[in-house]
Amino acid sequence: MIVATELGLLYAVMALGVYLTFRILDFPDLTVDGSFTSGGATAAVLLVNNVNPFLATAAGFGVGCIAGVITGILHTKGHINGLLAGILTQIGLYSINLRIMGGANVPLLRTSTLMTPLREAKLLGTWSSAAIFGAVALAVLALIVWFLHTDLGLAMQATGENEVMARSFGISTDRQKILGLALSNGLVGLAGALVSQYQGFADISMGIGLIVAGLASVIIGQAIFGSRNILNAAVAVALGSVLYRLAIQVAMDVGLDPNDMKLMSALLVVLALVLPQWSVVRRISGLRAAYRGAGPQGALTADEYIDDVDDLEIAAKAKGE
Amino acid sequence: MLTLSKISQSFYRGTVNEKHALRKVSIEIAEGEFVTVIGSNGAGKSTLLNVVAGKLHPDSGTVTIEGHDVTRLSDHDRASMIGRVFQDPRAGTAPELTIEENLAIAYTRGKARGLRRGVTKHRRDLFASELATLEQGLESRLKTRVATLSGGQRQALSLLMATFSQPKILLLDEHTAALDPQRAALVVRLTRELVERHRPTTLMVTHNMEQALELGDRLIMMHDGEIVVDVSGERKARATVADLLSAFEEVRGAELSDRTLLG
Numbered sequence: 001m002i003v004a005t006e007l008g009l010l011y012a013v014m015a016l017g018v019y020l021t022f023r024i025l026d027f028p029d030l031t032v033d034g035s036f037t038s039g040g041a042t043a044a045v046l047l048v049n050n051v052n053p054f055l056a057t058a059a060g061f062g063v064g065c066i067a068g069v070i071t072g073i074l075h076t077k078g079h080i081n082g083l084l085a086g087i088l089t090q091i092g093l094y095s096i097n098l099r100i101m102g103g104a105n106v107p108l109l110r111t112s113t114l115m116t117p118l119r120e121a122k123l124l125g126t127w128s129s130a131a132i133f134g135a136v137a138l139a140v141l142a143l144i145v146w147f148l149h150t151d152l153g154l155a156m157q158a159t160g161e162n163e164v165m166a167r168s169f170g171i172s173t174d175r176q177k178i179l180g181l182a183l184s185n186g187l188v189g190l191a192g193a194l195v196s197q198y199q200g201f202a203d204i205s206m207g208i209g210l211i212v213a214g215l216a217s218v219i220i221g222q223a224i225f226g227s228r229n230i231l232n233a234a235v236a237v238a239l240g241s242v243l244y245r246l247a248i249q250v251a252m253d254v255g256l257d258p259n260d261m262k263l264m265s266a267l268l269v270v271l272a273l274v275l276p277q278w279s280v281v282r283r284i285s286g287l288r289a290a291y292r293g294a295g296p297q298g299a300l301t302a303d304e305y306i307d308d309v310d311d312l313e314i315a316a317k318a319k320g321e
Numbered sequence: 322m323l324t325l326s327k328i329s330q331s332f333y334r335g336t337v338n339e340k341h342a343l344r345k346v347s348i349e350i351a352e353g354e355f356v357t358v359i360g361s362n363g364a365g366k367s368t369l370l371n372v373v374a375g376k377l378h379p380d381s382g383t384v385t386i387e388g389h390d391v392t393r394l395s396d397h398d399r400a401s402m403i404g405r406v407f408q409d410p411r412a413g414t415a416p417e418l419t420i421e422e423n424l425a426i427a428y429t430r431g432k433a434r435g436l437r438r439g440v441t442k443h444r445r446d447l448f449a450s451e452l453a454t455l456e457q458g459l460e461s462r463l464k465t466r467v468a469t470l471s472g473g474q475r476q477a478l479s480l481l482m483a484t485f486s487q488p489k490i491l492l493l494d495e496h497t498a499a500l501d502p503q504r505a506a507l508v509v510r511l512t513r514e515l516v517e518r519h520r521p522t523t524l525m526v527t528h529n530m531e532q533a534l535e536l537g538d539r540l541i542m543m544h545d546g547e548i549v550v551d552v553s554g555e556r557k558a559r560a561t562v563a564d565l566l567s568a569f570e571e572v573r574g575a576e577l578s579d580r581t582l583l584g
């Protein structure tokens with residue numbers, strides 16, 4: 001229970017990153033699986049080489065940012081579909097992560113990390129360490145909420161919601177997407193750095209399927225705790241991350257194989273996406289429907305706008321006749 | 322001053338579907354002039370506005386704003402000089418942001434956007450007093466999400482957002498077409514007031530000939546990628562819907578007789 005909570009709070013940093021791209025920019029970013037490992041691997045290698053743990057952790061953030069910038073440039077300047085751009089970066093990072101670690105894993109057993117003081121004080125696995133991790137997640141959450149209310153943050157929100165409008169007010173939507181992807185993957189890399197120190201090693205598979213965990217936290221959290229405004233939505237994501245880890249813990253406790261967890265996670269996300277569409281379920285459980293933006297498919301993008309206007313004209317004509 | 326010279330724009334160039342949306346269009350619009358644009362479907366009106374806004378980069382010709390050649394600037398780089406309101410009431414605002422957040426985005430048009438708070442006390446007061454001029458009661462709903470506003474209210478807000486940061490040029494593309502007659506009348510009135518207040522150089526596309534005659538200092542009619550009628554001053558003030566219709570028939574008639582000659 002406590003361990004699941006600890007993990008949930010550490011992974012909340014990652015989930016908040018996913019929230020930035022998936023909800024704010026309306027960009028499903030698959031870079032995450034790679035950038036999480038990059039963050040963990042970079043931090044681990046630096047730690048083994050006796051770099052200050054804070055610096056090593058910050059480096060995890062930095063490496064994640066770079067991964068996000070690459071996906072952003074592939075998408076905006078290379079005009080590659082967003083999902084594909086993320087996959088390409090993710091696959092490329094697999095090789096890079098192996099290079100960073102010089103192998104498939106880096107153990108941190110006798111290395112001094114951010115977790116060492118906690119472990120020596122025998123705080124790990126207690127509510128005290130959970131509280132400390134909670135404070136870290138809360139700090140990240142506060143930063144995101146603050147950022148999204150600045151001029152720059154509002155420009156980023158507008159980019160995700162209505163590109164036509166954003167550009168008409170001088171917002172470079174390309175730049176906003178690159179920045180958003182950088183910040184998001186920076187947080188994911190930071191989470192990777194924290195998790196590798198927590199579990200005492202970094203390895204090449206630590207990020208596999210992570211996007212599903214991130215999406216599960218965002219979707220389940222917001223379905224249960226709401227998304228009335230940015231603060232509400234961000235808190236819901238962090239709580240969603242904890243719930244997700246608890247759900248996995250429960251599934252393992254009732255005897256499910258750890259190898260089945262990926263399938264469980266995927267099914268969980270499918271359910272969370274599909275259930276709110278059934279009006280029966282919505283009425284019974286009070287589940288909140290997933291957020292929908294302006295356009296027919298969600299956000300109004302520059303490409304869709306032309307179609308939207310045509311639809312309107314056709315509708316207007318049909319009404320006139 | 323907005324100058325378009327010899328602008329040509331085609332779509333699907335080099336294919337059987339090649340379509341010339343603008344054919345060597347030239348026009349000079351004085352600073353503060355209000356031009357209404359009419360013409361049949363597919364005449365090239367929206368294309369003309371998109372070329373001015375930088376959404377489209379013409380095949381040939383130049384766009385100059387106050388002496389600066391902006392032909393190659395992207396739409397968002399030009400946006401500091403240009404305000405736009407679209408036909409679709411959803412297109413001009415960000416629906417999940419609040420009224421005041423939308424206004425903050427409009428307020429920072431053309432400025433560097435940094436890490437300062439988007440909605441400060443000072444800005445909120447300014448937004449409230451600007452909203453009050455719309456007489457829609459929106460000034461007391463600053464924290465309402467725009468998605469919950471009616472189409473007319475959204476269009477009124479879009480109009481305010483497009484003008485209150487004082488762009489040099491205002492582009493309105495059938496911005497009342499998606500509204501019912503009552504709301505459309507309201508938006509027309511607001512257009513008149515806001516244009517009078519801020520005096521941007523304005524291009525307004527409309528399918529409503531009465532509207533085109535009633536508003537503005539100058540009227541142009543487009544047909545098949547060309548400006549075929551251009552009246553201003555006294556002549557525009559005296560023109561009637563019947564005059565416009567007969568001018569249109571004339572243009573169409575000339576085209577038909579060309580075709581019979583060729584045939």
Ligand SMILES: Nc1ncnc2c1ncn2[C@@H]1O[C@H](COP(=O)(O)OP(=O)(O)OP(=O)(O)O)[C@@H](O)[C@H]1O
Binds near residue numbers: 332341360363369
């Ligand atoms: N993005 C595009 N791709 C292909 N063809 C286009 C595009 N935009 C406009 N066209 C074509 O160019 C011509 C002019 O279109 P435009 O939208 O400028 O007309 P309009 O005068 O605004 O008409 P309406 O009154 O219907 O809005 C039309 O034949 C149209 O089909």
Ligand SMILES: [Mg+2]
Binds near residue numbers: 366367368
């Ligand atoms: Mg048009």
